Amino acid sequence: MPATLPPDSVGLVIPQTLHFDEPLELDSGKTLPHYDLVVETYGELNAARSNAVLICHALSGDHHAAGYHSMKDRKPGWWDSAIGPGKPIDTTRFFVICLNNLGGCKGSTGPTSINPETGRIFGADFPMVTVNDWVRSQERLMRRLGIVQWAAVIGGSLGGMQVMQWAISFPHALRHALVIAAAPKLSAQNIAFNEVARQSIFADPDFHDGHYLEHDTLPRKGLMLARMLGHITYLSDDAMRAKFGRELRAGKINFGFDVEFQVESYLRYQGASFVDRFDANTYLLMTKALDYFDPAAEFDHELSRAFAATEAEFLVASFTTDWRFSPARSHEIVKALLKAGKRVTYAEIESEHGHDAFLVPIPDYMNVFRAYMGRVSTEADA
DSSP: OOSSOOTTSOOBOOOEEEEEOSOEEOTTSOEESSEEEEEEEESOOOTTSOOEEEEEOOTTOOSOOSSBSSTTOSSOOTTTTTBSTTSSBOTTTOEEEEEEOTTOSSSSSSTTSBOTTTSSBOGGGSOOOOHHHHHHHHHHHHHHTTOSSBSEEEEETHHHHHHHHHHHHOGGGBSEEEEESOOSSOOHHHHHHHHHHHHHHHTSTTOGGGTGGGGTOOOHHHHHHHHHHHHHHHSOHHHHHHHTTTOBSSSSOOSSSSOOBHHHHHHHHHHHHHHTTSOHHHHHHHHHHHHHOOGGGGGTTOHHHHTTTOOOEEEEEEETTOOSSOHHHHHHHHHHHHHTTOOEEEEEEOOSSGGGGGGSOOHHHHHHHHHHHHHHHHHHHO
């Protein structure tokens, strides 16, 4: 926990819960008659309401992107490296909003919420949600906050997919789109990783067809395995080699199946800690939303046509050792934007951190990010 708050921190923050009574029709054909969204905001909205920035979170993210909820917190929000006074998303210049998406498990309506039709916890009965559904709910949040146009919509990984959907679905509603470590759709390999993760959850005897909370239990082993698998794909081979190598915990081989290598211990720790803070049904929903994302599908699978009506200027960034969403996938986005005649800046950052690099304050990455957001801020002040 911090003894004192860092000077570049947004400080202590309090989440807000906003209730929406307007029914939301989902891509699945189902409807949420009403729902809650939990949000955090940092900075101040200017008089012209022109400096608002939306942060879209990735698979295991939530509304707590920066700052601390209390002085007892061990760590700040998940993107504290990028959000705060003097940081790329400078809260002395921007009004920043981050929410927990529908289907989440940090307060927004999702599988752990009460189903109004049955009075029971939704569990597996919570409807499938898509990136498109999230963006429509976020647009309602935008209207609730009295914002006509975002200065920028920003996200990494699954968050970057939401950014693209924003630019396509609501082209007038954002001036800049920052797509970081993302892809225009998942590869077959990525879908396969997600399916193995889901199957590990389904196979847990404590899953109870998704209604484990009613049985006062959790599919701990299944979710732990899913997280371990996911974490392997977020790191590069170089990062794992540099961090762990083949180091043995006890300094010698014990010829058994218990933890012997440091990397095994690390993965088990990551899996176990994840179970205590994330819901298995939410994990299933988020991975399916990843699988389903394919905005070009409605445009004869031509991505440039999907971007044809967009009005935002784009920053697309990738990382050299990200093999989950490799630079080649960002190249597809950039080429499609250029073919559609859009303004786009591209940065490919040298990094050994793999997919997780978008969360790391790599100097070159932060410099590109800060410079681009400086332009966004200048426009917002004009």
